[in-house]
Amino acid sequence: GAVVSQHPSWVICKSGTSVKIECRSLDFQATTMFWYRQFPKQSLMLMATSNEGSKATYEQGVEKDKFLINHASLTLSTLTVTSAHPEDSSFYICSVRVGRTYEQYFGPGTRLTVT
């Protein structure tokens, strides 16, 4: 498997501010990382695929100017929620894809609350 960390584990911010979430692959060089969002009692929703050294690929309906993704190295991808609003409050989880079978290993998640 792969060990993935996220920072911070939780954050509370005021409406209109920006929040940066870091995702680190600790023992694996990840050319591809994924960012998910999960609302209470719902399944994972893929937001974007983060590719090292290139632009992220966003899923339909996800605003790329609002959710800025930077994958500057093989071990770090960041998600910045810009001008956050209460409806952006959610559980944000990153993952890395490893192996021939492409299984994904997830970070512990970041709980964002926008007041």
Added chain:
Amino acid sequence: GQNIDQPTEMTATEGAIVQINCTYQTSGFNGLFWYQQHAGEAPTFLSYNVLDGLEEKGRFSSFLSRSKGYSYLLLKELQMKDSASYLCAAMDSNYQLIWGAGTKLIIKP
């Protein structure tokens, strides 16, 4: 379209056996994954099937029938710590995961 179906919730008794079913429809197929997710935590990888048949891993087993678009996760000797949501995900021809909504498993003593 692409779709994953699994039951919303199941209840079982400690020490018993439970089977969680999943049916899928995807554009192409590159395997079926099962993940476990405890409340408030991220999912953890349980199993991967790409060929028909049963894969056993300790108390957990996963089965796949590609012709039927069907998989199940079998949990034996249930323990209270197995109370969690179980997510089924199928990988399509582009190696993208299509996620089910998850099955919440409640274990009663």
